[in-house]
Amino acid sequence: MAVYTAAAAVLAGVESRQGSIKGLVYGSRFQNVKQLYALVCETQRYSAVLDAVIASAGLLRAEKKLRPHMAKVLVYELLMGQGFRGGGGRWKAVLARHQARLKAELARLKVQRGVSRNEDLLELGSKSDPATQIPRYVRVNTLKTCADDAVDYFKRQGFSYQGRASSLEDLRTLKGKHFLLDPLLPELLVFPAPTDLHEHPLYQAGHLILQDKASCLPAMLLAPPPGSHVIDACAAPGNKTSHLAALLKNQGKIFAFDLDPKRLASMATLLARAGVSCCELAERDFLAVSPADQRYRQVQYILLDPSCSGSGMPTRQLEDPGADAPCKERLQALAGFQQRALSHALTFPSLQRLVYSTCSLCREENEDVVQAALHSSSGTFRLAPVLPSWPHRGLSTFPGAEHCLRASPETTLTGGFFIAVFERQEVSSSASQTAKVVPQLAPHSAPKRKKKRQKPGAGTSARPCT
Known part of the structure; x- marks a missing residue:
């Protein structure tokens, strides 16, 4: 009750x-x-x-x-x-x-x-609202299983696998018990919008992560290679952290910070269920973390997804019908914190690549924050030109803003999102070169069928791929 x-x-x-x-x-x-x-x-x-x-x-x-x-x-x-x-x-x-x-x-x-x-x-009841037409995105947790085995599992449950999508229209027209592989992210399955997988055994066992496509982009674009040291500056609730751990293959270190003890406790549960073993959680304000601390001397990658107005969240109108845009005072307060956090992150001495992201549509929290951080870095960092085929770019408020990414239900069939990728100008390390190349790759192909493979059994026995 x-x-x-x-x-x-x-x-x-x-x-x-x-x-x-x-x-x-x-x-x-x-x-x-x-x-x-x-x-x-x-x-x-x-x-x-x-x-x-x-x-x-x-x-x-x-x-x-x-x-x-x-x-x-x-x-x-x-x-x-x-x-x-x-x-x-x-x-x-x-x-x-x-x-x-x-x-x-x-x-x-x-x-x-x-x-x-x-x-x-x-x-x-929702044809007129693009936000309600966003497909159900499901990231396969490669720490526990792989796309091939997840596809097999769903097929045995009566779902019809349609292969890799070739366009947004393929995603938009999904219905019934059909599902696809996303054209951009190699471990992202796409189901029709009404699909509810909260009670699915693979989700409950941590083999699947219910995560919007736009929310998957920050970790993918950060692209830390296995063995790297990474900071997740404002980490809770933890989906992006678990994605980083999957990219690292649990090899390396993630320093994850958040001030909210309840959210941090929930995050710890999520990471344990996802099989994450390379993450160190700390109930701490990222702004109080010293870049001179020797524990972070090897940190070359930072993901900064700070508190924001949430104006791009697809559930915003459902949660708060008729909600107005965030008031000017709140935007100024949020943008001030975001700018301080971003400028602070850029002072870590070994940093090579940083992804800044929000689920906000407001220029004050996005392009304006990025422009101020670039100015304060005095030319040390630049915006990386990632995903040139992405259809929705940053607002043209300063030279180079076109390198930023925006997302929306109308243009990308995702929640509203903003992403900017910073990279150090004097790129010299092989890790940084790897990070630059990964986001430019062409869309991945659909999972290839393996001739001999043990099928995941009943319940939650989908296995890791070797």
Whole structure:
């Protein structure tokens, strides 16, 4: 019952603009934040459908003590979820009295809209919103398995593998139980937008990471070779950190910093599940980390993904309907912190390559911060010209801004994102040359079929590739 009470409280907090789903979930006292986050997100995605069913069934009129947000969570679990895995308490018996009517109203809604599945109702209700059409991206965790074996596993579950996508249109038209390999990232699988894999055994075992494509780009573009020392300056919740560890093959060192103890604890759990063994976590402000500290003398790569307004997050409008752009004062405060963090990162003496990224659409947090950092570095660093075929570039606010990358649901079928790659001007090390070359490679081919390979068994036995 506790999970439903917590989910209802988060939904109520979002509606009253107390915060975002993620912020309220992490700020709650509920122990299993991933379970809570998944339940709230899925309930919110089906919000319009649930409102229609609840109203048609007259549930709130019949049960006056049942509050709207609790009703929405419980009806989602009854009709589209796992059938009260969280117990349900006294409301389980209440919902049982209305179960037949609620199911009948859902069936009637499907008939009216000419669809047969719950997911189709979701698609029909969101055609006008590009953010809801973003595919479900799934990064294969190469510390535990490989793309070949993940593809085989899904095929045995009845999914149809369509090979490597050749265009965004291939991703945009995905439906049903079809999936593709992303045309750019070699370990990124792409499923239709409504696909929910939070309960999938490979996800729960850490073999799969549910991560938006744009969020995968920073680690890929940083491209630290195995054996490198890397700083992840603002690391929680940890998806990018686990991606860095996979690129390092757990060989080398990641120094990961974050100030929020709750987020850091959740991150530790995520990294352990993902099989990460090369990461050192620290509850510490990155700005307080001294570049002169001998522990970081070998750090050549830094990933800086600082706190931002989140204005590019695809769930922003779902979490905070009708939200306005961040106010000027908040943007100035965020940009000030971002600029200090970026300028600080560029002072590490052995640094060769740095990726700065945000999930913001605001120039103040993106191009303006990058321009100020370049100016303060006095020519020591430049922007690397990465991914020349990427369709969405930085705003033309200063010479070289075209080397920055932007992402959006409309242009790249991802969440809103910004990325800038800094590299030291006097590039001399072989590691830096490797890092420069990797992001320029042509799209990877689809996984080749191996003639003899032990198949992953039932449950979570997908194995690492050798």
